[in-house]
Amino acid sequence: MGPRTHRRRFTAGLAAGAAVALALAWALLGGERREAAAVREERLAVVSAQALAELAARSWGKREALPDALAAFQAVAPGVRGARVVALSGARLEASTFASDAGVSPAPRRLAREEKPIFDQAQRLRAAVVGNREGDAAEPELETARLASGAIVAAAPVEVEGQVVGSVMAESVAPPPARGTGADLALALAAFGAAVVLFVALSFALGERRAALATASVLLLAGALWGYGAASIRALAEARRGVEADVAAHARTQAAAVSAGLARAGLDASAVTPERWDVDALRRPRALEGPEVEARVADALAGAAAHAKRALALVGLLGAALLLFVGVGGASRTGRALVVHRQAYLYVAPAMVGMLVLVFFPFFYGIAISFSDQNIYNASRPLTEIWIGLDNYAAILGDFGVIRRVAEGGFALGYANFYYTLLFTIVWTATNVAFGVAFGLLLALVLNTKGLALRPIYRVLLILPWAVPNYITALVWRGFFHQQFGVVNQLIQMFGGAPVAWFDAPFTSFLTAFATNGWLSFPFMMVVSLGALQSIPADIYEAARVDGASRLQQFRAITLPSLKPALVPAVILSVVWTFNMFNIIYLVTAGEPGGATEILVTQAYKYAFERYRYGYAAAYSTIIFGILLVYGTVQNRVSKATEAI
Amino acid sequence: MARRRDELPHLPLHLFLLAVVFVTIYPVLWVATIAFSGRQSLAIADVPPDPTFGDRLRAVLPWPAEWSASNFVSVFRDQPFASWMLNSAVVAALTTIVGVSLACTAAYAFSRFRFAGQRAGMMSFLVSQMFPGTLMLIPLYIIVVQWLGLGSTRSGLVLIYATTSVPFSVWMLKGYFDTIPRELEEAAIIEGAGAGTVFWKIVLPLAKPAIAITALFSFMSSWNEFILAATLMDKEDMYTAPVGLRFFVGGFSQQWGYFAAGSIIVSIPVVVLFLYLQKYLVSGLTAGSVKG
Numbered sequence: 001m002g003p004r005t006h007r008r009r010f011t012a013g014l015a016a017g018a019a020v021a022l023a024l025a026w027a028l029l030g031g032e033r034r035e036a037a038a039v040r041e042e043r044l045a046v047v048s049a050q051a052l053a054e055l056a057a058r059s060w061g062k063r064e065a066l067p068d069a070l071a072a073f074q075a076v077a078p079g080v081r082g083a084r085v086v087a088l089s090g091a092r093l094e095a096s097t098f099a100s101d102a103g104v105s106p107a108p109r110r111l112a113r114e115e116k117p118i119f120d121q122a123q124r125l126r127a128a129v130v131g132n133r134e135g136d137a138a139e140p141e142l143e144t145a146r147l148a149s150g151a152i153v154a155a156a157p158v159e160v161e162g163q164v165v166g167s168v169m170a171e172s173v174a175p176p177p178a179r180g181t182g183a184d185l186a187l188a189l190a191a192f193g194a195a196v197v198l199f200v201a202l203s204f205a206l207g208e209r210r211a212a213l214a215t216a217s218v219l220l221l222a223g224a225l226w227g228y229g230a231a232s233i234r235a236l237a238e239a240r241r242g243v244e245a246d247v248a249a250h251a252r253t254q255a256a257a258v259s260a261g262l263a264r265a266g267l268d269a270s271a272v273t274p275e276r277w278d279v280d281a282l283r284r285p286r287a288l289e290g291p292e293v294e295a296r297v298a299d300a301l302a303g304a305a306a307h308a309k310r311a312l313a314l315v316g317l318l319g320a321a322l323l324l325f326v327g328v329g330g331a332s333r334t335g336r337a338l339v340v341h342r343q344a345y346l347y348v349a350p351a352m353v354g355m356l357v358l359v360f361f362p363f364f365y366g367i368a369i370s371f372s373d374q375n376i377y378n379a380s381r382p383l384t385e386i387w388i389g390l391d392n393y394a395a396i397l398g399d400f401g402v403i404r405r406v407a408e409g410g411f412a413l414g415y416a417n418f419y420y421t422l423l424f425t426i427v428w429t430a431t432n433v434a435f436g437v438a439f440g441l442l443l444a445l446v447l448n449t450k451g452l453a454l455r456p457i458y459r460v461l462l463i464l465p466w467a468v469p470n471y472i473t474a475l476v477w478r479g480f481f482h483q484q485f486g487v488v489n490q491l492i493q494m495f496g497g498a499p500v501a502w503f504d505a506p507f508t509s510f511l512t513a514f515a516t517n518g519w520l521s522f523p524f525m526m527v528v529s530l531g532a533l534q535s536i537p538a539d540i541y542e543a544a545r546v547d548g549a550s551r552l553q554q555f556r557a558i559t560l561p562s563l564k565p566a567l568v569p570a571v572i573l574s575v576v577w578t579f580n581m582f583n584i585i586y587l588v589t590a591g592e593p594g595g596a597t598e599i600l601v602t603q604a605y606k607y608a609f610e611r612y613r614y615g616y617a618a619a620y621s622t623i624i625f626g627i628l629l630v631y632g633t634v635q636n637r638v639s640k641a642t643e644a645i
Numbered sequence: 646m647a648r649r650r651d652e653l654p655h656l657p658l659h660l661f662l663l664a665v666v667f668v669t670i671y672p673v674l675w676v677a678t679i680a681f682s683g684r685q686s687l688a689i690a691d692v693p694p695d696p697t698f699g700d701r702l703r704a705v706l707p708w709p710a711e712w713s714a715s716n717f718v719s720v721f722r723d724q725p726f727a728s729w730m731l732n733s734a735v736v737a738a739l740t741t742i743v744g745v746s747l748a749c750t751a752a753y754a755f756s757r758f759r760f761a762g763q764r765a766g767m768m769s770f771l772v773s774q775m776f777p778g779t780l781m782l783i784p785l786y787i788i789v790v791q792w793l794g795l796g797s798t799r800s801g802l803v804l805i806y807a808t809t810s811v812p813f814s815v816w817m818l819k820g821y822f823d824t825i826p827r828e829l830e831e832a833a834i835i836e837g838a839g840a841g842t843v844f845w846k847i848v849l850p851l852a853k854p855a856i857a858i859t860a861l862f863s864f865m866s867s868w869n870e871f872i873l874a875a876t877l878m879d880k881e882d883m884y885t886a887p888v889g890l891r892f893f894v895g896g897f898s899q900q901w902g903y904f905a906a907g908s909i910i911v912s913i914p915v916v917v918l919f920l921y922l923q924k925y926l927v928s929g930l931t932a933g934s935v936k937g
Binding site: 337341343344345347348350351352354355357358359360361362363365366367369379380443446447449451452453454458460461462463464465466467468469470471472473475476477478479480482485486487490491493494519527580582583586587601604605608609614617618620621622624625628629632 | 655658659661662665666668669670672673675676686687688689692696698701702704705746747748750751753754755758759760761762763766769770773775776777778779780781782783784785787788791804805807808809811812815840844868869871872876887890891894895901904908911912915916919920923
């Protein structure tokens with residue numbers, strides 16, 4: 001580990017750090033590029049559909065001419081592969097240039113039964129337009145779908161005198177494969193090369209001074225990333241402006257095609273309105289030129305730039321960590337340790353790799369998800385794009401609405417509130433563990449009676465609840481509490497009581513889960529206590545009796561202290577088990593009524609797999625982990641302190 | 646323990662124990678009753694419109710009106726229960742083989758070698774037991790289903806079960822390896838045996854009992870696992886037995902006869918295993934938490 005290697009190490013570190021950071025940045029920023037391309041294709045298709053809608057609306061009074069008009073339109077319109085006009089009244093296909101539509105019989109004709117989706121879509125669009133006009137919802141008034149070929153089919157409603165009378169569909173020509181990734185990759189490689197070459201040159205000047213080398217290499221890494229990021233944003237701005245220009249140009253050519261179509265139908269072909277074709281999902285037009293276009297580009301870029309900043313900061317930190325690890329010799333030390341202890345690592349490696357991939361990585365990935373707004377809709381996007389920082393934690397921990405005022409003037413408990421669920425979980429854990437210890441200990445004391453007959457048989461039968469898989473127990477007990485057929489209500493009625501709707505009130509619902517868990521958890525405590533009792537030497541009691549101690553005194557002075565070493569770890573363990581007793585709550589009460597009997601783990605599960613709010617659920621689970629960690633640490637301290645006494 | 650017999654009469658104790666035993670085995674008897682009743686109903690007996698005390702008693706006592714094995718036959722014939730059992734068996738068996746092999750080598754290294762990161766490795770295994778399942782579920786779902794494309798496959802489940810069973814198995818096995826005297830291995834090394842030979846020919850055969858017990862635990866826990874299987878197995882014919890049993894009586898389905906018959910079939914092996922293993926489990930669990 002001579003001082004001469006500093007230069008080489010930092011060069012290697014910079015190369016590794018920059019390579020990893022730039023590759024990650026390239027992958028993360030690629031989403032923006034792909035999105036710009038997708039936006040372009042979709043807007044072009046929408047413009048075509050809107051142009052077609054105008055053509056159809058203006059020739060609606062003369063629909064017999066539509067097939068000809070459509071053919072003329074498509075002959076001129078670039079980028080349109082197929083067009084279709086559907087009338088809602090009579091479910092008719094008025095005109096179509098889709099090859100697949102001509103197969104049955106050429107338009108105009110009624111829509112066939114298997115073409116119902118087309119009719120449904122037209123109705124959906126009409127419902128959206130009508131609903132949005134009444135202002136009660138914001139349903140999309142356009143529909144786009146991407147075909148397997150990469151082409152986009154856009155559908156738009158046809159409006160005549162304020163009434164939606166039909167719909168049009170336009171299929172765009174499949175776009176050429178995306179360009180620009182090559183240029184971007186070259187940019188990343190250039191940034192990488194520049195940083196490494198500059199560092200090698202600089203290192204001759206700096207010599208073997210470690211601090212200077214470290215500073216220089218980190219600065220160069222940051223510079224390379226910044227340069228790449230800036231160039232990438234500039235390229236993106238270029239692409240966005242290109243999109244706007246393409247859309248404007250496309251609208252103009254479509255206008256010419258509409259004019260041609262109208263002329264063929266023998267209608268007035270003037271005053272075509274291409275400025276109303278580039279629209280958003282609610283058919284609000286965007287300006288094709290002027291300052292609004294630049295504002296739109298700036299708006300799109302602001303989002304992209306914010307994301308790029310987060311992504312670059314993240315990968316920069318990662319790259320710098322790798323750089324310094326290699327630079328200060330961590331990598332070579334690790335390498336040497338690997339060589340020296342290669343046998344040990346070889347034995348540990350399979351288990352460790354599995355744990356890393358399927359235990360530790362998911363754990364840290366889960367924590368990363370907790371800082372994002374991930375849900376079922378955006379799950380495929382990189383986390384840096386949906387990063388929301390501590391918002392999930394603030395939403396969970398900052399909501400103190402445990403008690404809410406309801407409309408009638410009374411108060412209600414907010415069952416979805418975190419603190420309510422936490423309180424319920426604590427009550428659930430405390431009552432269950434207390435019952436388990438008390439009942440388990442009582443049974444152990446009884447079973448430990450000297451000379452009691454049938455002891456082994458009792459013992460086996462009493463352990464049975466622990467042996468039965470607990471999901472079966474849970475489902476059986478849920479059946480017991482069935483309002484009509486359940487055994488418990490039959491018993492109540494046997495003695496003249498009225499049947500109870502167990503899952504309709506929080507307290508009775510809690511009782512069902514408590515009964516179930518009590519049934520299955522006392523055997524553990526019983527077995528542990530019994531083991532401890534049997535290890536107490538009999539002559540201690542003999543001596544105590546000789547000294548005249550009463551039974552209660554013996555119990556307090558001998559039995560309880562001797563039980564402690566076994567009971568304390570058992571209680572610690574059973575607290576964690578009960579706190580996390582997913583199966584019982586999930587299968588017995590299922591949180592009924594209205595989430596009142598949810599414990600933290602089942603609540604987190606429901607957020608993830610019933611409400612699909614992955615980010616929120618991950619934050620929830622991370623908080624649970626925090627609670628368990630605090631519990632573990634405190635418990636460790638306390639048990640160490642008690643051991644010391 | 647020496648308590649004088651005249652202090653506590655045994656009869657009340659027996660009565661107390663009998664009462665508790667009755668409550669304890671009642672659910673078990675109930676499951677058996679439903680299973681052998683040949684019906685799908687949740688009720689043991691139909692209660693007439695204006696029931697007397699006797700009718701109600703009849704509906705509570707776990708004794709079927711008529712005995713029939715038809716639920717056992719048709720749960721296999723009319724329901725895909727056989728393939729669920731097969732899924733569970735294959736998954737549990739493969740989990741055991743993979744998990745215990747991983748754990749054996751790792752535990753041996755942790756027990757016998759001194760190397761950088763040894764303590765950190767053992768501690769990380771211990772801490773991983775505290776990770777909440779729900780936090781792991783979302784990433785595991787993404788990794789296994791979306792990235793690896795192993796949703797609704799046995800291999801996806803085996804991978805997860807096997808790795809998550811490693812920490813417990815490693816701690817159990819390391820404890821046992823520590824008790825095997827080193828002199829045996831040293832003697833073998835002096836005679837020219839390599840580390841591999843020592844591991845295969847000396848340590849593993851000596852550790853057979855511990856390995857068997859670890860394997861049985863591993864088998865049992867994956868046989869009983871419910872949440873992961875319910876989350877990852879979407880296709881009905883790929884359900885494991887626990888997910889399938891819930892399918893009979895969860896939601897709107899009320900096929901209690903199938904559920905009861907299936908429960909008995911699924912439970913018998915694990916209950917027998919458990920009764921045999923529980924003394925090892927208690928000592929393992931309490932010892933582990935004292936150390937931790």
